Amino acid sequence: MTQLKDELTEIIDGLKTERDVLAVKMNLAKAEVKTEWGELEKKWEKISFRNEKIKAELHETSEDVGEDLKNLAQDVREGYSRIKQLFK
DSSP states (O other): OHHHHHHHHHHHHHHHHHHHHHHHHHTTOOHHHHHHHHHHHHHHHHHHHHHHHHHHTGGGOOHHHHHHHHHHHHHHHHHHHHHHHHTO
16 A cells, blocks of 8 residues: 555646646637636546545555556646647
């Protein structure tokens, strides 16, 4: 479980950094990017909530929940990549 916790922490920290950089750029973004951002923010809130819950109850958390969180994080990462492409 410690490996899962470390892996999830690394994934979440990376996404947080990407999110912070993109948030700054959003002030100059077009409406279509803002729509995508809104959807990603909903997923980010879900990831953040689930990650905190997992950390608090790690001993009761199954591997499936960790995998679900990793998949959701990948969705957000891909969305951030799409937004980055719009800034180029």
